[in-house]
Amino acid sequence: GDSVTQTEGPVTVSESESLIINCTYSATSIAYPNLFWYVRYPGEGLQLLLKVITAGQKGSSRGFEATYNKETTSFHLQKASVQESDSAVYYCALGINNYAQGLTFGLGTRVSVFP
């Protein structure tokens, strides 16, 4: 079946430092799945952070970026300068090209940003 592997947390960074969370996927049901990053801030629900549905393209939101690399089957999340408010759990997920299918999630990466 499909699977997602991401950086095992927790990850701690200082404010204004850069952050990268690795995500690699394996999709057996489709060659080019849709890729997503979701985020769960403390005390809140799971939110869609960004998505890319076309291989080779980059998605961005709230200062975060992720590029869909079909050669390395990766979708790493990066931010050049984090803030304390970026402390959260980040989940990489994949979906096939069918709105009726459930998503496959990674185990999440807890990020703590210290001032």
Place this chain on the structure above:
Amino acid sequence: NSKVIQTPRYLVKGQGQKAKMRCIPEKGHPVVFWYQQNKNNEFKFLINFQNQEVLQQIDMTEKRFSAECPSNSPCSLEIQSSEAGDSALYLCASSPRSYEQYFGPGTRLTVL
């Protein structure tokens, strides 16, 4: 921010008891999903609906779990006879028939 509403936020049941949770999808979203997120952070897709019809469900859901999405009423997920292993965060998500899914805050079930 998502407008998916889930109730209750917390649910505590004894083993063998029924556990029922509800979800109101975002307005205009005809597709609803239920997931289970366990204590190891693993997500498991349970079932999904388009309007009132089941699209897909896993085997587990077919046995002790039941779900429905009646028209003009909240969707619901019910566990007929709760087991300790059912303790988890149950997430409802809705989709406007596109690639994205929008999640509610979840119902945290504890089975004692």
